[in-house]
Amino acid sequence: MKNFVYHNPVKVLFGKNTINQLGSEIDQLGGPALLVYGRKKIFDNGVYQQVISSLDNHNIAYIEHSGVQPNPLLSHVHKGIEKARKYQCRVVVGIGGGSVIDSAKAIASGVETRHDIWKYFTGKKSVKQVLPIVCVPTLAGSGSEMNSGMVLTHDDKKQKFGFAHRALFPRVCLADPTATLSCPPGQTAFGAVDTLVHCLEPYFSAEILQAPFQYRFLTNVSRTSMETCLQLLATPSAYDHRATMLWTSSMALSGISTSGLGKINYPIHLLEHALSALYDIPHGAGLAAVLPGWLAYHRESLAGRFARFGEQVFEIKNGTVQDKSSQMIDRLLHFLYSIDCPLSLKELGINDKHLPEIATHCCSQARIWRMKDYNLQNVSALLDSCYLPLIQ
Amino acid sequence: MKNFVYHNPVKVLFGKNTINQLGSEIDQLGGPALLVYGRKKIFDNGVYQQVISSLDNHNIAYIEHSGVQPNPLLSHVHKGIEKARKYQCRVVVGIGGGSVIDSAKAIASGVETRHDIWKYFTGKKSVKQVLPIVCVPTLAGSGSEMNSGMVLTHDDKKQKFGFAHRALFPRVCLADPTATLSCPPGQTAFGAVDTLVHCLEPYFSAEILQAPFQYRFLTNVSRTSMETCLQLLATPSAYDHRATMLWTSSMALSGISTSGLGKINYPIHLLEHALSALYDIPHGAGLAAVLPGWLAYHRESLAGRFARFGEQVFEIKNGTVQDKSSQMIDRLLHFLYSIDCPLSLKELGINDKHLPEIATHCCSQARIWRMKDYNLQNVSALLDSCYLPLIQ
Structure with missing residues (x-):
C-alpha cells in the first residue's frame, strides 16, 4: 500500500427533511448566501421552497444565481463570482446535481481571488481562499457533494477540464433522498x-x-x-x-x-x-x-x-x-x-x-x-x- | 434507511515515516503537548524516538505522561489532567493502542472541565471543551484513532464504561503500519x-x-x-x-x-x-x-x-x-x-x-x-x- 492522506471533513446530514436544517447550518458559517441552482427542477420537486423557508426561518439573507446548465460553463461561474462579490456573500450553496455543486465550488473558489479561476484547471494556479460551500444534492451520481473535485467547461476554448483541491470539500451536505425521488x-x-x-x-x-x-x-x-x-x-x-x-x-x-x-x-x-x-x-x-x-x-x-x-x-x-x-x-x-x-x-x-x-x-x-x-x-x-x- | 449524521473529520496521514510529521502537525494546533503512552513498547519499536525527534525539530515543548495500562484507569487519567493543567498543555498526543488513545481523549476532555470526567460515562454531563487530540496508533484493533469513543475503568467502583461524543474525534492520526510490525x-x-x-x-x-x-x-x-x-x-x-x-x-x-x-x-x-x-x-x-x-x-x-x-x-x-x-x-x-x-x-x-x-x-x-x-x-x-x- 502506498502512503496516503485521508481527510474528508464533509458533515453530511442525511435523510428525510434534512434540507430544513439549511438555515441553522448556514447561521454557523455566516451569510449572506449565494444560492446556485439550475432551472426548473427544484421548483417542481419542492426543494426550492424548503430551502427558502429554512433560510427565512433563520433570517439568512440570500442572492440567487440560477441557470446552471449540464456541463456547466465558466462564463456562468464568472457571473456568479461577480454577484457574490457585489452582495458580499460569505457562503455559497449549490442546490442540484453535480453541475450545480461544481459551479458552487468554482464560484466559492473565485470570490476572493484576483486571477481567472480557469488557471486552476490548467494547472497554473493553486487554490488559496475559498468561501464555505454547502450543498443540497438532488441527483445521485457525481459524488461532488462529498469530494473536493469540480469540472467546468471553458465557453470559448471548448475545453471541459476537471480540478481537485482539498479546500473544495463542502462544509455541509444536506442529503435528502426525497429530493431525488422525481429523478427521471x-x-x-x-x-x-x-x-x-x-x-x-x-x-x-x-x-x-x-x-x-x-x-x-x-x-x-x-x-x-x-x-x-x-x-x-x-x-x-x-x-x-x-x-x-x-x-x-x-x-x-x-x-x-x-x-x-x-x-x-x-x-x-x-x-x-x-x-x-x-x-x-x-x-x-x-x-x-x-x-x-x-x-x-x-x-x-x-x-x-x-x-x-x-x-x-x-x-x-x-x-x-x-x-x-x-x-x-x-x-x-x-x-x-x-x-x-x-x-x-x-x-x-x-x-x-x-x-x-x-x-x-x-x-x-x-x-x-x-x-x-x-x-x-x-x-x-x-x-x-x-x-x-x-x-x- | 434511518436519518443519520456522518461527520468524521479525522485527518489521517497513513504510511511509512508519517510519524515524522507529528511536529509540523502539532505546530498548527499549538503547544505544549502532553505525550500519553504506555510503558516499554514504544521505546523498543523506535516510535518514541521518532516522536521526540519530530517534536524537537519543530521546537515543540512537551510533557510526558507514561504508564497507561491495558484497561486504562480513571485515576491515571486524573493525574494526566493535573499534569496537562500544570504545564498548560494545549494538545494531547496518544501514542499506543486503544487504551492509550482513549486515555488521551479522556485527558483532553477533562483539562478545561471542573467536574469529574466520570460524569460523562454515567450520562450525567456532556462534553463541552476538549483540547485537540492527536494520535499515533501502534496497534490495529480498537479503531479509537478514527472515532469519537473512549472506554475507561473507574478504579474504586470497578466499572469499565464506554462513552462517545463528536468532540472526541482526534484532529490528526499519524498511522504508520511500521509501528505495528513488532506486535506479538x-x-x-x-x-x-x-x-x-x-x-x-x-x-x-x-x-x-x-x-x-x-x-x-x-x-x-x-x-x-x-x-x-x-x-x-x-x-x-x-x-x-x-x-x-x-x-x-x-x-x-x-x-x-x-x-x-x-x-x-x-x-x-x-x-x-x-x-x-x-x-x-x-x-x-x-x-x-x-x-x-x-x-x-x-x-x-x-x-x-x-x-x-x-x-x-x-x-x-x-x-x-x-x-x-x-x-x-x-x-x-x-x-x-x-x-x-x-x-x-x-x-x-x-x-x-x-x-x-x-x-x-x-x-x-x-x-x-x-x-x-x-x-x-x-x-x-x-x-x-x-x-x-x-x-x-
Whole structure:
C-alpha cells in the first residue's frame, strides 16, 4: 500500500427533511448566501421552497444565481463570482446535481481571488481562499457533494477540464433522498453509470493491486450501484433505494476506495469530458457510450484486472483469464444496455468528423493529469474503437 | 434507511515515516503537548524516538505522561489532567493502542472541565471543551484513532464504561503500519477480533436490515480482518498486511458501516467491559471468550441474521436458515480457535463465583446504553452460556 492522506471533513446530514436544517447550518458559517441552482427542477420537486423557508426561518439573507446548465460553463461561474462579490456573500450553496455543486465550488473558489479561476484547471494556479460551500444534492451520481473535485467547461476554448483541491470539500451536505425521488429514468441510469465508472477507473488503473479492503469497497459500490439502479428503474419512488443510491454515490468518490492505491487514472472521464465539451450530452450518457470501446481496446492488456472484477462483482467462476475478462465485458455491457444507455459514440450522436478535435482535447487534459499513454496516436485509436466498438 | 449524521473529520496521514510529521502537525494546533503512552513498547519499536525527534525539530515543548495500562484507569487519567493543567498543555498526543488513545481523549476532555470526567460515562454531563487530540496508533484493533469513543475503568467502583461524543474525534492520526510490525501474535489476533466484533455487533443488532452498501461494508471489513489476521500470524513482518489491518480496523468504527442503520447494540462489548473491569485481561481476548456463548444463546432468535452473515462472509450456500446459522457459528469459532483465542469465560480464567458481580456491572452499562433486553435475568443466563458454551 502506498502512503496516503485521508481527510474528508464533509458533515453530511442525511435523510428525510434534512434540507430544513439549511438555515441553522448556514447561521454557523455566516451569510449572506449565494444560492446556485439550475432551472426548473427544484421548483417542481419542492426543494426550492424548503430551502427558502429554512433560510427565512433563520433570517439568512440570500442572492440567487440560477441557470446552471449540464456541463456547466465558466462564463456562468464568472457571473456568479461577480454577484457574490457585489452582495458580499460569505457562503455559497449549490442546490442540484453535480453541475450545480461544481459551479458552487468554482464560484466559492473565485470570490476572493484576483486571477481567472480557469488557471486552476490548467494547472497554473493553486487554490488559496475559498468561501464555505454547502450543498443540497438532488441527483445521485457525481459524488461532488462529498469530494473536493469540480469540472467546468471553458465557453470559448471548448475545453471541459476537471480540478481537485482539498479546500473544495463542502462544509455541509444536506442529503435528502426525497429530493431525488422525481429523478427521471434516464438521469437515474446515467447517475448510476457515473458512480460505477468512479469504481471502474481505480479498479482498472490503480498502481497498487494488493489492497483487499479498498478493492472490496470498490466491489461493494459497483454491485450496489448496479443492482439499485435496476431496482429504481422498476420502482422509481422507492425511498430506500433512492437513499442507497445517493449515499453509495457519495461514498464512491469520498477518497476511501482509492486510499493507498497510488496513482490512478480516469480515462473514461477523460474521454467523456472531451465529448461533452463539444456536444451537450449528459455526463453519464457520455461515460456509457465510451465504456464499450475502451473495454474492447484494453481487452488484452487489462485482461487480468477485467477477470478479477468479473470474479468479484459478477461472481464469474469458470474459464481462463481471457474467458473471464470477456464474460465480464459482456456482463457490463448487458447492464448498460438493460438501463437503456448508448453504447457507442455513434449511438450517442457524435459525428465522426469531430473525432480529431475530441482527440486533441483529450490530450490537453491528459497532459495536465499526467497520463503518459494518452498521446494523440493512442487516443485516436481509442476513439475509433469507441465510435463503433466490435463487442456490442 | 434511518436519518443519520456522518461527520468524521479525522485527518489521517497513513504510511511509512508519517510519524515524522507529528511536529509540523502539532505546530498548527499549538503547544505544549502532553505525550500519553504506555510503558516499554514504544521505546523498543523506535516510535518514541521518532516522536521526540519530530517534536524537537519543530521546537515543540512537551510533557510526558507514561504508564497507561491495558484497561486504562480513571485515576491515571486524573493525574494526566493535573499534569496537562500544570504545564498548560494545549494538545494531547496518544501514542499506543486503544487504551492509550482513549486515555488521551479522556485527558483532553477533562483539562478545561471542573467536574469529574466520570460524569460523562454515567450520562450525567456532556462534553463541552476538549483540547485537540492527536494520535499515533501502534496497534490495529480498537479503531479509537478514527472515532469519537473512549472506554475507561473507574478504579474504586470497578466499572469499565464506554462513552462517545463528536468532540472526541482526534484532529490528526499519524498511522504508520511500521509501528505495528513488532506486535506479538496474541495482540495481533486480539486486535483482529476487536475489529471483527465491531462488525458483528451492527450486523446482528441493527434496527435496519435493508441497506446493501452498509452491510457489504461490514462484510468487507469482516472478511478482510479475518484473512489478514491469518496472513499476519504466518508472516508477522509483512508491511502490506499490517497496513491493511491498521486501515481496516480504523475504517471499521469510523461511522460508515453504521450510517443509517438506526439503533445498534454492542452486547459483546458490554459483556467484555464487565469482565475486564474485574480481571486484567486483554480486550480482544475477552471479546473472543464471550462470543461463542453469546452466539449459542442467540442461535434461535438471530438465526436469520447469522445465516445471512454466513452467506455473505463465509459464502455458505446450502441448507436451511438454521443450518446456515449453525455453519456460520462453526466457521466463526473455528477462526477464533485457529488464532488461539480463548473460547469461554472458563478458558479465560474467570472464576464462576464472580459471575453475579459481572452481571450487575453489565446491567449498569446496559441501562446507560438503553439496552432493554439486558436485564439481570437475561444477562445472568447469557453469562452462564458464555462460561462454558455448548457449541465448542
